[in-house]
Amino acid sequence: MKDILVTRVIRWKKQVLSVLFWLLFPLIATSLFISFTEKIQQDTQVPIGIVLGEETPLALGVLDAIEQSPLVEVTQLTEDEALIQLEKHALDSVFIIHQGYEEQIRKGNRTNLITSYRSDRSLAYSPVKEMVVSFVQQETIRSKAAYVVMDLETKYKREIQRDWEEIIQKSKEVQAEQDLLHTTFQFQGATQPKNENPLFTWNVWGIWAVFTLLSTLLLLDWVIKENSSNIRSRFTFTKIRYHHYVVKNLLFYLGLFIIVDGFTLLFFYHYFSTQINMFVLFTFRVMITLLAFIIALLSKNVYLFYCGAFAFTLFITVISGVFLPVNGFIQEITWLQYVNPLHQFLSEEVTFIWLVGSIILLCLWYFRKEKVDA
Amino acid sequence: MLNIESLHKSFRENVILHNLTFTVNPGEIIGLVGENGAGKSTLLHILATISKPSEGSISLNDLSYTTERKKIRKLIGYVPQDIAVWEDLTVEENMVFFEKLSWVNQTKEELRNLCQEMKLYKWKEPVNTLSGGMKRKLNLAISLIHHPKVLLLDEPTVGIDLKSRKEIGTYLQKQAVENELMIIYTSHDMDEINELCNRVICIGKDPFYKDMLLNSGKEIISF
Ligand SMILES: Nc1ncnc2c1ncn2[C@@H]1O[C@H](COP(=O)(O)OP(=O)(O)OP(=O)(O)O)[C@@H](O)[C@H]1O
Numbered sequence: 001m002k003d004i005l006v007t008r009v010i011r012w013k014k015q016v017l018s019v020l021f022w023l024l025f026p027l028i029a030t031s032l033f034i035s036f037t038e039k040i041q042q043d044t045q046v047p048i049g050i051v052l053g054e055e056t057p058l059a060l061g062v063l064d065a066i067e068q069s070p071l072v073e074v075t076q077l078t079e080d081e082a083l084i085q086l087e088k089h090a091l092d093s094v095f096i097i098h099q100g101y102e103e104q105i106r107k108g109n110r111t112n113l114i115t116s117y118r119s120d121r122s123l124a125y126s127p128v129k130e131m132v133v134s135f136v137q138q139e140t141i142r143s144k145a146a147y148v149v150m151d152l153e154t155k156y157k158r159e160i161q162r163d164w165e166e167i168i169q170k171s172k173e174v175q176a177e178q179d180l181l182h183t184t185f186q187f188q189g190a191t192q193p194k195n196e197n198p199l200f201t202w203n204v205w206g207i208w209a210v211f212t213l214l215s216t217l218l219l220l221d222w223v224i225k226e227n228s229s230n231i232r233s234r235f236t237f238t239k240i241r242y243h244h245y246v247v248k249n250l251l252f253y254l255g256l257f258i259i260v261d262g263f264t265l266l267f268f269y270h271y272f273s274t275q276i277n278m279f280v281l282f283t284f285r286v287m288i289t290l291l292a293f294i295i296a297l298l299s300k301n302v303y304l305f306y307c308g309a310f311a312f313t314l315f316i317t318v319i320s321g322v323f324l325p326v327n328g329f330i331q332e333i334t335w336l337q338y339v340n341p342l343h344q345f346l347s348e349e350v351t352f353i354w355l356v357g358s359i360i361l362l363c364l365w366y367f368r369k370e371k372v373d374a
Numbered sequence: 375m376l377n378i379e380s381l382h383k384s385f386r387e388n389v390i391l392h393n394l395t396f397t398v399n400p401g402e403i404i405g406l407v408g409e410n411g412a413g414k415s416t417l418l419h420i421l422a423t424i425s426k427p428s429e430g431s432i433s434l435n436d437l438s439y440t441t442e443r444k445k446i447r448k449l450i451g452y453v454p455q456d457i458a459v460w461e462d463l464t465v466e467e468n469m470v471f472f473e474k475l476s477w478v479n480q481t482k483e484e485l486r487n488l489c490q491e492m493k494l495y496k497w498k499e500p501v502n503t504l505s506g507g508m509k510r511k512l513n514l515a516i517s518l519i520h521h522p523k524v525l526l527l528d529e530p531t532v533g534i535d536l537k538s539r540k541e542i543g544t545y546l547q548k549q550a551v552e553n554e555l556m557i558i559y560t561s562h563d564m565d566e567i568n569e570l571c572n573r574v575i576c577i578g579k580d581p582f583y584k585d586m587l588l589n590s591g592k593e594i595i596s597f
Pocket residue numbers: 385390408409410411412413414415416417
């Protein structure tokens with residue numbers, strides 16, 4: 001084993017850069033992709049100004065609700081300042097929550113609670129206005145409901161009578177639990193992060209899996225190169241038979257992959273706070289390495305193999321839905337899940353079916369060679 | 375001693391080798407000649423255990439080719455017709471690479487000496503910067519790492535200059551005498567054959583090569 005490792009190290013020394021590049025490619029590409037799309041999302045947020053005339057719980061509630069939206073970037077400032085910024089087009093629009101807002105709401109008054117300003121270049125004014133109005137309306141209705149509850153409680157002489165604040169609080173809790181109006185685009189296998197509320201949530205490990213498919217295939221191109229090389233004729237006169245040599249080399253690659261995967265695990269945990277079951281990751285890695293190896297064994301021409309690797313990755317990307325939301329159509333076609341080697345990994349399951357399949361194919365190849373060579 | 379008896383080889387209906395019987399003794403260099411497609415490489419493949427004969431028996435030092443292939447392989451050095459070395463590795467890396475896979479362990483010093491004996495002095499240079507002659511020498515050196523007793527060379531000197539040719543020839547002669555090596559090699563160069571070989575085997579239908587060698591005084595075996 002050590003001798004074979006020495007031969008592999010000699011070969012690796014000639015391709016340090018390309019081997020390192022493709023080993024780290026899934027990690028780097030995934031990180032860049034996620035950072036880049038998050039940056040774009042931030043850049044496309046609409047800047048709006050909010051002026052608070054009072055700091056009552058209800059007024060702060062509206063501010064908070066607007067700030068939670070991924071569509072806008074909220075600045076809180078005074079009315080004068082806000083209008084100057086608006087004139088300079090630094091703000092898209094300005095919303096002023098007047099003094100007496102909470103009192104008016106409690107009274108059930110729904111007019112003149114908020115004043116809005118916009119400039120001739122307020123592109124996003126209408127949707128933002130709709131959003132603000134809907135928040136205000138929601139709060140007004142909530143308040144009205146609270147009074148109705150209080151009336152009923154008085155009428156039926158309940159022992160503990162709750163006040164307005166308590167009922168409002170309770171209703172917000174119920175709403176949060178039910179989460180009726182929550183919509184974000186969901187990608188295959190993506191989990192919702194706890195504290196943020198972005199427009200898109202990526203499945204970090206899903207994106208990594210796609211890049212990994214590509215890099216694993218490309219890293220195993222040596223199988224084809226050495227298969228078709230004149231060198232192969234020399235293996236009749238070596239202490240190790242050619243298919244043993246190839247399999248041992250594959251194990252070295254698998255070792256490298258697993259080391260890099262461990263590093264990736266820590267990296268993603270640290271920077272994207274995503275976790276993954278180590279066994280899920282391990283089975284996926286073994287399966288994808290064996291699969292790439294089998295594809296390489298079946299290939300005769302390196303350039304066709306490269307083209308095939310890109311095409312295959314693209315196909316898997318589309319049917320996996322890690323870059324495009326596919327909830328609608330792909331999930332209907334169940335057989336696609338079985339032809340997709342990434343499917344179980346994307347669902348955070350242990351890669352079982354494809355792993356067993358790959359192992360069987362590998363054994364078939366291995367024992368056939370064993371027979372031919374004997 | 376390499377013993378070949380009633381050797382036949384055919385691919386489907388196509389008979390390539392018909393009833394070959396001869397013996398090679400230690401220290402002997404045998405030339406193998408014949409027109410293109412006569413079956414020279416085919417014969418060397420069979421003697422190298424790379425392919426099997428259709429009929430006939432071969433034995434090396436009383437080891438049978440049919441039952442003791444593994445032992446026989448350790449005694450055989452085969453120099454392929456196409457250069458089989460890593461083009462992107464240096465001479466040193468090539469030698470170390472194949473030494474690690476070989477049955478016999480050798481130090482770097484020993485490997486280097488092996489190259490220098492056939493006047494291959496480049497060591498740290500990548501193979502793709504070497505001349506054709508030097509590549510041929512390396513191709514030969516790699517086949518000798520495990521100290522074989524039989525050396526089979528398929529056109530070892532094709533396409534290289536006269537000086538390298540002579541150097542390889544001298545080296546082979548020395549090896550045959552000093553290490554009692556049995557050498558069989560093919561070539562289309564009759565001067566080379568005349569100079570190096572003790573005996574010549576002619577195969578193929580064309581009598582051209584046989585006629586050319588008639589006046590050389592060499593023992594000719596033809597099939
Ligand atoms: N695997 C094979 N299947 C079918 N025919 C083959 C096979 N290998 C060789 N032949 C045929 O056997 C014949 C002898 O080929 P071989 O390579 O031994 O010739 P050669 O004497 O080495 O020629 P050259 O001087 O060109 O090297 C050729 O006609 C070739 O087509």
